[in-house]
Amino acid sequence: MSVSASRPALDDPIGIAVIGAGYWGPNLVRNFQATPSFRLRRLCDLDVERAQRVLGAYSTVQVTADLDEVLADPDVHAVAIATPAGTHLPVAMAALRAGKHVLVEKPLAATMAEGRELVGEAASRGLTLMCDHTYCYTPAVLRIRELLHAGELGDLHFLDSVRINLGLVQRDIDVVWDLAPHDLSILDFVLPPAIRPVAVAAHGADGIGAGRACVAYLTLQLSSGAIAHIHVNWLSPVKVRTAIFGGSKRTLVWDDLNPSQRLAIYDRGVDVASPDELGDEQRRDILISYRSGDMVAPALTEREALRTMVEEFGRAITTGTPALTDGRSGLRVLEILQAASRSLAEGGTMIKLDEGQLA
């Protein structure tokens, strides 16, 4: 099948099929339906009743359990895969081979080797391969990216990310593979191109006898000498989703669960006075203070990240240029996840990342 098959006629919407009607699929279904540049053709799941329930009683969208049927449909130009990670390789590979553009849930694949196969296949066929790193498309993260790329914070000195969830322990993967892809894909997305992670160490604990880490801490060395630290945790009765980006000029605090003030940018960076230059009185003043420097909380328009992500998938297909979170970004995230797993197994050793492998 030729690549041209994957392009709709000029100005026509892109025909899309969603594969997988489980936890995440319904969100994709809803957003593709609401996006004019796409036309949802089919929803595919082995359990057709589940797929029908997702569509509801009023839908004209077709349901099928047969992937081959989907891939054979010339009106389907692209597929969005929301199946378990272990199935990403065969499903996505079949789609690429059928000339379809592919959107894959995070993580891109179960291993780097598998991910590399997909990236290679898409590249050789000139097809769009995109990873659904949803958080990257939130208004807050898009703004953080702008600010960091424009150097508004000065040099980045540290990044501290905390993602604590409500105790939904996964069966097949540990907390690092479940939650850290969010933080790692955000890091990949917002860092200025010149700065890359070069090594990672991970510590974790099982705690509840789940058989895999339920709490974990990742420490990344960045090529600039800065440090990035990620705390992921399943075992919490409260949600926390905050990140601090400490720069030489300004420091940014992102609190994703505070909708009236998701981003706060503090004027004062980390170039601070030493107490030697301060009298006792001044030192005391600083220590009883709660904050230094003015803070600006920019207004952000609330917009569903998935809608923006879906539009970016359309843009990438239409223009033939890489998506902001393309397969390669998915691969970079996979590399860090694999290295973190190795570090975890070795009790916290710092593991070097070799981006050469990704070329």
Next chain:
Amino acid sequence: MSVSASRPALDDPIGIAVIGAGYWGPNLVRNFQATPSFRLRRLCDLDVERAQRVLGAYSTVQVTADLDEVLADPDVHAVAIATPAGTHLPVAMAALRAGKHVLVEKPLAATMAEGRELVGEAASRGLTLMCDHTYCYTPAVLRIRELLHAGELGDLHFLDSVRINLGLVQRDIDVVWDLAPHDLSILDFVLPPAIRPVAVAAHGADGIGAGRACVAYLTLQLSSGAIAHIHVNWLSPVKVRTAIFGGSKRTLVWDDLNPSQRLAIYDRGVDVASPDELGDEQRRDILISYRSGDMVAPALTEREALRTMVEEFGRAITTGTPALTDGRSGLRVLEILQAASRSLAEGGTMIKLDEGQLA
């Protein structure tokens, strides 16, 4: 000089001298003056004008620059040392040898070896040696200790402590030695006696070219298999002081900067359902939830921690029993600090703690 010299006559207040009128000394002066079981005799500082400024224009307390004079005064039964850590050994040792009970600012001494000398000297003379781990005497930490000792949280699975300060970079010590003593002394204070830290790893970054770590992360393995993690940071425009204690029955969140709700105890521990047992709908419900289980925020009386600490010093002297934060607890904190420094220098190696040395 006999130990009896260090006891006031029955029911008389304990004569106390404060050594050091710098940053912390004034707080000790104020609290000893406000505590009936003590009688503040002298304030000693090499800079007598500074000492006089601390006392103000209306005080009857004597000022001196001469430590020997203080130690020779039979009405001085105890001294409180608020001088730089490097001077703790000679000053405290002289005081102990003069038969005075001793309170020392954190850290107990500059090294474990020095700390061990002090502990030995106090023990052999039957004198009280106490470490001013102020945070342990806050109403919140005292309550946390009660709850953990009574098993109210069930088994402790993880502790996550964050202490982010307003960019006051110290000249002579790194952020671990500056801030982590607070978290480590709290950990030492609240853990049930059967559980002890057995190893520590530390990662850090300088960032601003200060010549020592300004951001650091400590990971402690506890003897029970639980994990404790401490984030200390000088480079922040906002203060954060929170700790999460995750237990099998309940989870406790301490937010020291939220006076109306410093402690929040969540009914739900970490013994959570696996998503396998849940349908897609339930899983979605959990993921859109912000919290699970009822929460109780106990009322805490506001009370200055230093006042309680000073009273505990008085109690220990009067009864001849160890203070809650005695020299040995200071020594345990020192051991972890030293191991953390070694780990930091070695790039994050996990360093075993040897409590045998402390015996």
Next chain:
Amino acid sequence: MSVSASRPALDDPIGIAVIGAGYWGPNLVRNFQATPSFRLRRLCDLDVERAQRVLGAYSTVQVTADLDEVLADPDVHAVAIATPAGTHLPVAMAALRAGKHVLVEKPLAATMAEGRELVGEAASRGLTLMCDHTYCYTPAVLRIRELLHAGELGDLHFLDSVRINLGLVQRDIDVVWDLAPHDLSILDFVLPPAIRPVAVAAHGADGIGAGRACVAYLTLQLSSGAIAHIHVNWLSPVKVRTAIFGGSKRTLVWDDLNPSQRLAIYDRGVDVASPDELGDEQRRDILISYRSGDMVAPALTEREALRTMVEEFGRAITTGTPALTDGRSGLRVLEILQAASRSLAEGGTMIKLDEGQLA
């Protein structure tokens, strides 16, 4: 047309039509589609393109601009009216006369007289007339109702409600008619049956020359002697939606914009000590405290209020019993709104409410 026409066959879903595809209609469309006890038959709007946009490109639901056609359809057993308040009387009356059960957006009608006509018509025909007081069906308000009806707070002493919105100034109504129906319907919903508002005074200000009040304060006297106060405001850059229910045994704080802690119940009621019984020291302690008494924040399941409201409409139709927010509750809210308008015009006079009129 007989009333029996408004009942579906046993166990069949209730055929429903939504009238009005403007701001609120889409929410009704979505929720009726998701509720098994209903079958959405038609969406009716004078602007059929707008109605079609609301349904999207994948829907089997019929669109029409012709209300008569809808009312003539025997498969339509009920209608949900989301048109401007001024049209509620003719549209709802036509529907009732056609034997349809009716759900109406708040306010029930433009005037009490109109509302009374609708209530009378529905009663005489034995049809369900329900007012969509959405907030009453949030998990938080349902819980507040339970607590107040069960006497868990003791006697209610005061209610203070604040609803500050993001500057969306309405053209045809003032802020009292736009926002206060929410607070008044909640008040009507949660108060124990023995307690009723007996008088209302209102103060307001235009401020921006909008030609009608943009900020307003309502003070209600309750039959028990308690006070209820409502602050509604269009002129704010921040949203606030809180209410405090002060009781003799407990006090409840509802913060609708804090999803992790919407409800907080404080053990301490208002039966407090007088300072005469306290020494200066105790008085000082209280004044520096931030809170008294333990607090419990019950876990609430997140659920869309509109879904619960739609189910209650179904329940009322099926059982032939009044809905929790039936036409009469809409009428009680209208009475207070009209009295508040009169008070506003008279500069804040306290206006007596005459529930006798409602009988």
Next chain:
Amino acid sequence: MSVSASRPALDDPIGIAVIGAGYWGPNLVRNFQATPSFRLRRLCDLDVERAQRVLGAYSTVQVTADLDEVLADPDVHAVAIATPAGTHLPVAMAALRAGKHVLVEKPLAATMAEGRELVGEAASRGLTLMCDHTYCYTPAVLRIRELLHAGELGDLHFLDSVRINLGLVQRDIDVVWDLAPHDLSILDFVLPPAIRPVAVAAHGADGIGAGRACVAYLTLQLSSGAIAHIHVNWLSPVKVRTAIFGGSKRTLVWDDLNPSQRLAIYDRGVDVASPDELGDEQRRDILISYRSGDMVAPALTEREALRTMVEEFGRAITTGTPALTDGRSGLRVLEILQAASRSLAEGGTMIKLDEGQLA
């Protein structure tokens, strides 16, 4: 006694005596001692033991129960009166007649007539008469005053102030006289000179059978047409101290209990779009938003308000110019309190204020 007696020799500190060692006196004692421009000479209380306890065991300050003795002392140039409001007239009048400058706790006196006597006496003798409106001297209120006087918010459209306290019911006064002086003095302090309150209405409730209002709401009409509303409440388990200043250019939110962000200034004023100009989609976007416009939270130095107040008292004495919160400001607050009491007694009538009386 001549007025010259009330001036210390050039550059010498002002001799001050504090009258009253009850709840507030100790704060004055501490701050006068810490302020170089004053020299605390005496602490006067009928209960000399209480006065001695306030000074502590280490003070050189003299204690006395004899007011005449204090007023006869030529080294006492000024007195600070912290006795119950009912005693302000005789004590302050005696002090003025003895040629002493006078600082009085709020309220200035028990009635306007008494307050007017004091203002007249001080004016005729050329002595400083100042009211301790402490809140006006907080860094936050000083900043609000600057912003409002400089027109930074544009025209003020509304002010909404909430002061909810922890259930400390007073015996002799109602909640209006206990708490509203804070809000009214702040209002007096921050309003640009051209704008004045012209009328006030008050509603209240007793609730707990205390025999006087425990919850009250004051509505003030300002000369500019703007509205100011004050909610004071003794019956709360949580403290709230917030005020919103809505302006045509910007809106300011003051949250006095959020030390890391006491002031937040929102770019967007109240000059908002009407929904008529918006499509349904835009209207929906606004309604799901939590905020509009950027926000700036200026850094404020933490400083004890009482220290600044005491310095202002010194400045007023030394320069012979009125204090920022002089007797006349105390009188303006008294006028509103009296009018509010009358309104409360009359069931909420709007009472006109007659500033002519104050001239």
